[in-house]
Amino acid sequence: MALPLLLRLTSSSSLRFRKPFRLLAFTFSTTSQPNPPPIRVSLTDSVGRAVFATRPILTGDLIHTAEPAICHPSPSSLHPVCYSCLARLPNHSTVSPFCSHRCHQRSKEYYDVEMKANWTDFDNYCRDKYLNSFQRNQGLKYPFLVKRLACMIISGVARSDSIDILQPANLTPEMILEMEEEFTLLRNAFTKALIEDEQIAFLTKQWYISVLARIRINAFRIELAGGGSYEDLLSSAFASVEAEAAVGNAVYILPSFYNHDCDPNAHIIWIDSAVAKLKTLRDIDEGEELRICYIDTSMDRDARQELLFRGFGFHCNCSRCLHGD
Numbered sequence: 001m002a003l004p005l006l007l008r009l010t011s012s013s014s015l016r017f018r019k020p021f022r023l024l025a026f027t028f029s030t031t032s033q034p035n036p037p038p039i040r041v042s043l044t045d046s047v048g049r050a051v052f053a054t055r056p057i058l059t060g061d062l063i064h065t066a067e068p069a070i071c072h073p074s075p076s077s078l079h080p081v082c083y084s085c086l087a088r089l090p091n092h093s094t095v096s097p098f099c100s101h102r103c104h105q106r107s108k109e110y111y112d113v114e115m116k117a118n119w120t121d122f123d124n125y126c127r128d129k130y131l132n133s134f135q136r137n138q139g140l141k142y143p144f145l146v147k148r149l150a151c152m153i154i155s156g157v158a159r160s161d162s163i164d165i166l167q168p169a170n171l172t173p174e175m176i177l178e179m180e181e182e183f184t185l186l187r188n189a190f191t192k193a194l195i196e197d198e199q200i201a202f203l204t205k206q207w208y209i210s211v212l213a214r215i216r217i218n219a220f221r222i223e224l225a226g227g228g229s230y231e232d233l234l235s236s237a238f239a240s241v242e243a244e245a246a247v248g249n250a251v252y253i254l255p256s257f258y259n260h261d262c263d264p265n266a267h268i269i270w271i272d273s274a275v276a277k278l279k280t281l282r283d284i285d286e287g288e289e290l291r292i293c294y295i296d297t298s299m300d301r302d303a304r305q306e307l308l309f310r311g312f313g314f315h316c317n318c319s320r321c322l323h324g325d
Contacts, residue, residue, distance in 0.1 A: 037064035039290065041257050048167070049257050050289050057284040063266060064254070066276045069163060070152070070215075071222070071250035072144040075127045079247065083107060085273040086222055086248040099273075109155035110148070117193035122147065122185040142215045143182045145249060149211065150186065150203060154195060160202035166256050168213035170313050176209060183208040217312050218256040221246045222270050250274045260312070261291035262304055262320040268292055301325060 038055045057063065073081050080089040084103035097111075098104040104111075126143045152158035171179075183205050190200050223246050255268055255276055265284060269277045284290065295307050301321055308316050 039063060041254075047259050049259075051254075051258050053284045053286055053288050053290060055286050057280050059280055059282050061280050063278040063280060063290065066252045066254050066278070068250035068252055068274045068276070069158075070145050070149045071248055071274045072148045073248040074222075074246045075123075075144065081247045082273070083111060085275070086224075086250070087273040088224065088247065109157050110151040113151040113155045113195075114148075116195070117189040119147070119189055122182070122189050125185055126182065142212060142219055142249065143179075143186070145215050145219060145251060146182075146208060146211050147186060150190070150200075153202060154190070154199050160207060163211065163214050163218070163251060163253070165253065166214040166218045166251075168210065169216040171209070171213055171216075179209050179212055180205060182212075215251055219249045219251050220255070220268065220276070222248045222250055222274050224270050224272055248274065250276075252276055255292075258290060258292045260294045260308065260314075260316065261318045262293060262297055262316060262325075263318060264291050264293040264297075266290045266292050 038053055038057055040052050040054050042050060042052060044050050071084075071086055073083070073086060080097075081087060082089060082099035082103055083097040084107040085099060087099040087103075089097075089099055096104070098107070122143075149158060149162065153160050153162075186208065187200070187203055190203065255278060258266065258268075258278075265280060265282050265288070267279055267281050269279060271277065278290075278292075280290075294312060295304060297304075299307070301324055305315060305321065308314060
């Protein structure tokens with residue numbers, strides 16, 4: 001059984017993970033590995049929180065896996081996917097939104113909450129924004145993740161501070177104004193569903209904006225790579241960036257601690273569900289920081305810089321960017 005791990009990090013502190021382990025309310029699976037993940041998370045003076053290798057790791061090795069803290073299907077997904085794990089469902093599947101009895105059981109509490117409300121106004125508002133290409137690039141599809149988290153909190157399977165450990169985005173007044181409208185629609189849906197006031201006491205405008213600010217720069221777009229060799233999976237994952245192949249979005253705790261590099265030494269892959277697999281792209285030395293790429297690495301330097309600043313709020317100073325590549 002996983003034991004709770006309380007985090008109190010200082011500039012010189014670090015944490016090493018033991019198997020199994022829980023960070024806040026979320027358990028990260030290491031059942032597929034005989035040993036604990038070979039990593040530690042530390043605070044640094046230059047980049048804040050970062051993930052480091054505790055031993056040498058070979059190219060293509062699995063570093064660890066991670067279950068999502070929150071996930072939600074994409075409003076533009078071309079295929080039906082599981083409500084719980086985002087695994088693809090058969091095209092003819094209309095009876096159940098779950099891929100398995102296990103997914104149904106693990107999601108039953110917050111699924112029942114979500115089914116009580118009429119989401120037409122909220123969903124249409126968010127879907128219209130998502131389907132607008134400009135707004136999609138701004139990350140305004142993420143209110144669906146806040147809705148899912150709110151249902152999880154109401155059902156008792158998550159806490160209102162579940163993702164407070166994550167770094168929030170800087171928000172403009174225009175973004176906050178837009179979020180206020182989304183918040184009103186979300187709160188109204190619960191109120192009209194006769195959810196008791198004490199159950200939604202957490203659902204304030206401040207909470208909504210704070211959560212969305214964290215989701216905005218920590219959510220991953222889930223693109224299922226399917227089966228095949230590791231090389232095939234890697235090629236498929238890169239290709240899906242161009243194909244708008246996302247089946248949904250998810251927020252993780254541990255993977256969100258990985259910093260960005262335009263020439264990364266690690267990569268996150270989804271095979272057939274929202275369970276993330278972190279793998280190395282080259283040999284890693286003990287003590288070396290593990291980094292992933294947040295965007296499409298095939299873009300030129302100026303395009304990468306613009307997208308990273310617009311989407312994540314920073315200018316990249318990796319070696320590749322500094323050399324103008």
